[in-house]
Amino acid sequence: METLRFRHATTRPLPGTRPSAITGVVASGNLEVLLERNLPPDACHVEIDTAINGYAEVWAAVVADFVARRQPGGLTITINDGGARPDTVSLRLAQGARLMELP
Amino acid sequence: MDWKPVALSASPLAQSWYEASARARLAGLLDTDTFEEFIGPEQRMMSPHLPLFALPRAFDDGMIVGRGRLDGRDVLAAAQEGRFMGGAFGEIHGAKLVGLLRAALAVKPAAVLILFDTGGVRLQEANAGETAIAEIMRAITQVRAAGIPVIGLIGGRAGCYGGGGLIAGTCVRLVISEGGRLSVSGPEVIETNKGAEEFDSRDRALVWRTMGGKHRRLLGAADAFADDTIGAFRAAASAAIPAAPAFDLETLEAEQARLAARIARFGDARDATEIWSRLGVNDPDAVPGLTTEGFDALLDSLPEGSHDAR
């Protein structure tokens, strides 16, 4: 197991008012993403518990791209990872951000 | 807090129960926006054992419990997430269900619904899991004795196996779909202990014919057969609440007599199709291929009728 933490500054808050959302499930090749709106609008924190060690660099890149594309200001994102491929992680993050934007 | 599942197809009721997540099942099963979760994922009540085995945890430990309404009736509901650790019972997972059942004694809902999706007990926390199974069965009998029906719904990927199968046996009504499987020992366990000649776990048709929803319904182990949609499970669960018999000596004796008659009548059968044939099914080999409408028609045509008791 490995725990990774990333702190990013964002230029704007993620739209919407939903306080939290959860998507995905912890299973082989899958992950769950819990999003909570509890930070200042210019900050996004991501914490990952992953079953597979040694991919910190890839996680950093996936998270940085997500933050750059979506600007998820105000969110704490916590991930339980069952060994998902980067594409699955990106998709879950995109889905989580969309859930937080829904009315 | 408002925990919405991922928005799926236009109508949540049309979604496949087998495919849906535990959260999506609950959201669609209960009246719209009425589900209120206890100990939600934000509380991060996770397994204390899994990190010792370098295994990832889930925020809800694969068990989602809460209250909501079903056709306007207040109910308590618990759903297992079959994709996390095969829906297996661990300490937190089990404790959440025990707590829900004990709460039922206090809040007196119209029913408690258990959405099974489990392979049994989690090996990594087996003692806690086994204890939980026993506590759950005891709690269910207490809830039923208080006049509250406990209804099991089975149609998930993991089926309902091991301790889950035992718990299902204590429910007053069981709803099952074709994809649902109900048993105590799983196919692989039987093969490992008795050999592939006895039970070939890779023969998927054999597995479903022996443990699947159609067989369980024909045999009277389940009381209702539902299409694999959230809407069908919702309708069947709602219909099961008023149909539940009282939990008294008379019911238990009738149940004992029913089970004794069943083993006497079918105990020597070598294959599920033999049982179906003895039940009066003209073309047993056609049963697995029947659509839900076809299977419902078959059930109506059989002399047995329903298998009451429990």
Added chain:
Amino acid sequence: MMDWRQERTAREARLERARRCADGKVVPAARVVDLLEAILQPGDRVCLEGDNQKQADCLARGLSACDPARVHDLHMVQSGIVLPEHLDIFEQGIAKRLDYSYSGPQGGRIARMLYGGQIELGAVHTYLELFARYFIDLTPNVALIAGVSADRDGNLYTGPNTEDTPTVVEATAFKNGVVVAQVNAIVDRVPRVDIPGDRVDFVVEADKPFYVEPLFTRDPGAVTETQILMAMMAIKGIYAEYGIRRLNHGIGFGTAAIELLLPTYAERLGLKGRIATHWALNPHPSLIPAIESGWVKQIHCFGSEVGMDKYIRARPDVFFTGSDGSLRSNRAFCQTAGLYACDLFIGSTLQIDLQGHSSTVTTNRVAGFGGAPNMGSDPHGRRHPSDTWMKAGQEAGGTGDPALRRGRKLVVQLVETFGDKLVPAFVERLDALELAKKLDLELAPVMVYADDVTHIVTEEGIANLLLCRTLDEREQAIRGVAGYTDVGRGRDHAEVERLRARGIIRRPEDLGIEPLDADRSLLAARSIKDLVHWSGGLYEPPAKFRNW
């Protein structure tokens, strides 16, 4: 005096020797070895019908039981190396030289045998190439083929899996060769005549029905959300954009996902009738929901698929069927159709390099080509226009009079950036080059060459290579959709953003694709059982795909 009839005389001699094994044309299975030893001569060119699906397995067993002292040094010319016997005969010395197309299941063993020098390799072909050479310089002396039934005159019913048979027989029978067919049954009257009896010299009643592999069945239960996302991108960003009506799909879960999204996602986009109407395709079970929803006008097939026979019989407006009602497939014609009459090929691959060359070869397997390189190539002999073809041609650019510019076929690679076990699909250098070096091959086994690929679709986006004007742009376009592979992470971020601004790279958000739609509930069928229901019970999946 020149003898112009030497081949004919030799044929008569072979037939004369073989007649003692036969009652008329009919030979019992027990006498197959005698028959083959009587017909075959050392050094013969032999086609032992091994197709993509159907296998002349009884004759293959017979050939490998022949005495290598009598039958040896054969030159095998067949499209598929599929059964163990196809390679056993090289170990036994019965066969020596090989020209073939596809060796899926035997890819590992064939590589070892090539490396060990047990096989003298002519070339690895595409189907059409090998078929073409049957008529020029690889004409078989003897063809050993498979059919469902025959009458005593040799009239042959191939059943739905006609596949390569007409081509093989054409080349052999009309050039003084001998044709032996194995059939499951000898009947008084065949349901239809696929091969006329005067082209078949002997008919063997096989000990068991010929083997067919269900190669084109993809269980919808295994389609992932990433594949659904990619399928949405392909539909919206390519099918809709170019109005693709005439097409071929490779096998794979990505293309199965597209097929399963036609009646749902594509229907929602209002694309029915505007895309995916005419197909060169095996009868994929995953296309059933689209057919049943009225999307598909017609399908011509290379071969059939196990379990689809009854369904096909009930849909003669869609499929090519014979007077008996069953499917008539034909690999040579369907390959030609895919090459010249389709505007798009979309398929998957294992490796793509920085230029866009792709290969399914790994260092230890020679899987061959099959048909993908024909489908996945721009036919320079094409002369008829279509909107799709012309639009792609315009995007590819060029100078001079527009009326002198040719169109382009769309060749799309649909790949997830990481495959099984996190193996990257994007690489700096193809394993095929390593293999070519190791086996001393003149040509590296490339499935689709870079200059034929027009688009690459990954979960990260679509790269339109037609619009790239320099090699550097092309490389960055490929890196720009290569995700978190080393190739993808080696991108020039600023250049990739410039390519995105020009529409060369398009992300799901650029295409207006909702990530929440990437869900299995979007599939028209989520299980094999769903497909059976869609077919009204006509599709009969093989046991390994059933769980009921």
